[in-house]
Amino acid sequence: MAKPMVVTLPFALLLLDFWPLNRCLGKKWSALVLEKAPFFLLSAVASAISFLVQREGGAVDAAMPISYRISNAMIACVRYLGKIFWPVDLAFFIPIPSTGQRSW
16 A cells, blocks of 8 residues: 555544444444554554655755745645646646745
8 A cells, every 4th residue: 555545544444434334323433543543553654754754855844934834735725626626737746836035
């Protein structure tokens, strides 16, 4: 399995417990989360390994402030939703947009 799918696997399993299996009716949510603990652990390990490898490769820029990262995440979500309805300018790699002058 690819790393992005491993990260979402425990949440997808919880979603399956809720619908269509309806397992949440007979059990507490804590029991359902606890039975998926190994998958959450696998997700955390895959995320940590990915972060360490990307940091060594120079993909993690610590100089970028958190406010810029949050605003970029919000803009990216809106753009991705827009690409569902108007799929133009699609690319394999989407760089972080620059305004021409960096304030960080």
